[in-house]
Amino acid sequence: MTVSVSSQLNAARPADLPAIDKLLQHGKTAALVAEYGQTLVTTQLRQLMDELRQKALAGQLTHAELAHEPLLTGLAARLSEVTASKLKTVINLTGTVLHTNLGRALLPDSAVQAVVKVLTQATNLEFDLDTGRRGDRDSLVEDLICELTGAEAATVVNNNAAAVLLMLNALAAQREVIVSRGELVEIGGSFRIPDIMTSAGSTLVEVGTTNRTHYADYERALGERTAMIMKVHCSNYAVVGFTKTTGINELVRLGRERRVPVTVDLGSGTLVDLTQWGLPHEPTVRETLATGVDLVTFSGDKLLGGPQAGFIVGRKSLIDIIKKHPLKRALRTGKLTMAALEAVLSLYLSPERLPERLTTLHLLTRARSDIQAQAGQLQPVLQQALGRDFTVTAEPMLSQIGSGAMPVESLPSFGLVIHYSGTDKAGKQIMQLERRLRCQAEPVIGRIHKNALYLDCRCLTAEQAQRLHTLWSNQGV
Template sequence: MTLSTSSQQPLALPADLPALDKVLHKPELTPAINQHGLTLVTQQLRLLLAQLRTRVLQQQLTTADVDPAYIIAQLIERLNALTASKLKTVINLTGTVLHTNLGRALLPDCAVEAVTQVLTQPTNLEFDLASGKRGDRDSLIEELICELTGAEAATVVNNNAAAVLLMLNALASQKEVIVSRGELVEIGGSFRIPDIMSSAGSKLVEVGTTNRTHYADYDRAINEHTAMLMKVHCSNYAVVGFTKETDLSELVKLGQQHQVPVTVDLGSGTLVDLAQWGLPHEPTVKEIVDAGVDLVTFSGDKLLGGPQAGFIVGRKSLIEIIKKHPLKRALRVGKLTMAALESVLSLYRSPELLPERLTTLRLLTRPQAEIQQQAERLQSSLQLAVGGDYQVSCAPMHSQIGSGAMPIESLPSFGLVVHYAGSDKAGRQIMQLERWLRNQSQPIIGRIHKNAIYLDCRCLTAQQASLLQETWSATRL
C-alpha cells in the first residue's frame, strides 16, 4: 500500500485506527457487502486493519492513510482482486490455432448452446428412457461415433492420455506391449508414453531404432507374454531422412497371425480428410479402423474440434472389457462434455458445411487476404498505443495448427510485428511490451521471435479486433 498523502501529514498512532464495526457500518461499504457478503467483507477488513496496525507501529503511515474512506477504498480493491476469476479469456495472437496452454479447440455455437441447456436442467445422462432403468452414458454418443469412424463399438473418457492408460490397464496389465523406439513420444507437460505404460502396469518392449523399425523387429519380439502391438502417431514431431516404419496393414496381419491385438494411439482425432480444404492430409480415424486395427485412441479437443475428451474405438469384445474396468468410472466424462461432444460430432454428418460451422476448421481455412485486412486495420491504433520507441508493421507470417497435429506443417497468415526502435537494449524493451499486452484487462498473447513481438491475427475474431482497436486507441504503454 502506498501513502495516500504527502509525508507532511502527521504520523498515525494506533488510536487513530478506526474500529472494525465503525468501518462496516459506513454506507460506502454497503454495495460491497451486498455483492460479496458480510462474512467475506468482515474477514478481509480484519486482515487489512491488522496490516495497517503493524505499519502504524512501524511509523510508516500518516493519519490520512487510516482514514475510514481510504481504508474502504483499499478494502474494495482487495475484494475485487480476491473474487476475480483466475480463469480468464485471452486473445490468442500466437498463430497457434490449437494451443494447449490456451485451451485447444474452441467450441462451435451449437455445442455452447447444448452445454448451456444441460447446465440448468436434469438430463437422461444415465437413464434409459425406453426401459425406465439405469442407462450407460456412453450410449448417448456411441452410435454416432461408430457411424463416423466405422468402428464396432466406442467408449469415451476425459482425455486421450486417459484413453491410452485405460486401454493398457484393462488389456495389458502385467503383460508386454511392443512399441517402436521411434514412437516413444513425449507430449505436453513432460507426459511420456513409457510413463503411461508404467502407470498402467504394462511392460514396455522397445523394438527397432529411432528412425527405422521393420516388420521383423515386431515379429521377433512377440512371445507368450505379449498383450498388444501398439503404434503411436508421432503427431508432435517428425523424423525425416533415412527412415522406415512398418506398414499398418503388415502389423495387422502379424497381430492376427499371433492373435495379439493391434492398437493405434492416433492422438489428433481427425474424422474427415482435411486435404479437401487445402490442408495437409492427416490420417483419419476411419482410415485406421478400416485398416483392420483392433483399437484406436484419439482426442476430442484437437483436430476434431470438440471439448477435452479421449475416445477408444474398435472391436466390440475389447471395448466391453475396457468399459467394465474400474478405471473407466474414474476417468468418465460428465454431462457437459457429453452434450458438447454430441453436438460437435453431429456436425460431421454434413461434412460440406464443416468449414462454416466447426470453429477449428474455420480458423484453419481462413484466407490469408482476410487476415491481412484485419491486421492492417489494427496497425495504426497499436502504433499509437506503443509510441515512437516501437515500430509496428504488417507482415506475412506462418501459423501453426498446434497441439500435436501436423508438426512440420504451417499455414500462410498475416499479422503485426513490433520492433523496438529506441537506443536501449531491444530484448528488455520487447519483454516489457509483452508484459504490457499480457496484463491488459483481456490479456493479449503473442509470441517473441528475434527481439520482436509477432501478433498473428489468424484466430482474431471481429469482436476481439474491435475491442483491440478501441483499447489501443485509448491507452498508452
C-alpha cells in the same frame, strides 16, 4: 532501513486504527456488503486491518492511510481482486490455432448452446428413456462415433492420455506391450508413453531404433507375455532422413497371425480428410480402423474441434472389457462434455458445411486475404498507441495448427510485427511490451521472436479486432 525520529513521531500507532465495527457501519461498507456479502467483507476488512497493524508496529503507517476514504477504497479493491475469476478469456495472437496453454479447440455455437441447456436442467445422462432403467452415458454419443469412424463400438473418457491409460490397464496390466523406440513420444506437460505404461501396470518392450524399426523387430519381440502391439502416431514431431517404419497393415497381419491385438494411438485424430480444404493430410480414424487394427485412441479437443475428451474406438469385444474396468468410472466424462461432444459430432454428419460451422476448421481455413485486411486495419492504430519508439508493420507470417498436430506444416497467415527503435535495449523493451499486452483487462497473447513481438491475426475474431481497435485508439497500450 533507518527510520528518522520525525517520521516515528508522525507515524500512526496500532491504537490509532479505527474499530472494525465502526467501519462496517459506514455507508460505503454497506454498499460493499450488499454486493459481496457480510462474511466476505468482514474477512477482508480484518485482513486489511491486520496488515495495517503490522505497518504501524514497524513505524511505517501514516495517519492519512487510516482515513475512511482510502481504507474503504482499498477494501473495495481487495474484494474485487479476491472475487475475480482466475480463468480469463484471452485474445490468441500466437499464430497457434490449437494452443494447449490457451485451451485448445474453441467450441462451435451449437456445442455452447447444448452445454448451457444441460447446465440448468435435469438430463437423461445415465437414464434409458425406453426402458426406464439406468443407462450408459456412452450411449449418448456411441452411435454417432461409430457411424463417423466405422468402429464396432466406442467409449469416451476425459482426455486421450486417459484413453491410453485405460486401454493399457484393462487389456495389458502385468503383461507386455510392444512399441517402436521411434514412437515413445512425450505428449506435453512431461507426460510420456513409457510413464503412462508404467502407471497402467504394463511392461514396455521397446523394438527397433529411434529412426528405423522393421517388421522383424516386432516379430522377434512377441512372446507368451505379449498383450498388445501398440503403434503411436508421431503427431508432435517428425523424424526425417535415414528412416524406416513398419506400416499398420503389416502389424495387423502379424497381430492376427499371433492373436495379439494391435492398437493405434492417433493423438490428435481427425474424422475427415483435411486435404479437401487445402490442409495437409492427417490419417483419419476411419482410415486407421479400415486397416484392421483392433483399437484406436484419439483426442476430442484437437483436430476434431470439440471439448477435452479421449476416445477409444474399435472392436466391440475389447471395448466391452474396457467399459467394465474400474478405471472407466474414475476417468469418465461429465454431462457438459457429453453434451458438447454430441453437438460437435453431429456437425460431421454434414461434412460439406464444416468450415462454416466448426470453429477449429474455420480458423484453419481462413483466407490469408481476410487476415491481412484485419492486420492492415489494426496497424496504424497500434502504431499511434505505441509512439515513435516502436515500429509496427503488417507482414505475412506462418501459423501452425498446434497441440502436436502436423508439427512440420504451416499455414499462410498475416499479422503485426513490432520492433523497438528507441535508445534502450530492444530485448528488454519488447519483453515489457509483451507483458503490458498480456496484462490488459482482456489479455493479448503474442510471441517474441528475435527481439520482435509477433501478433498473428489468424485466430482474431471480428469482435475482438473491434475491441482492440477501440482500446488502442482511446487508451493506448
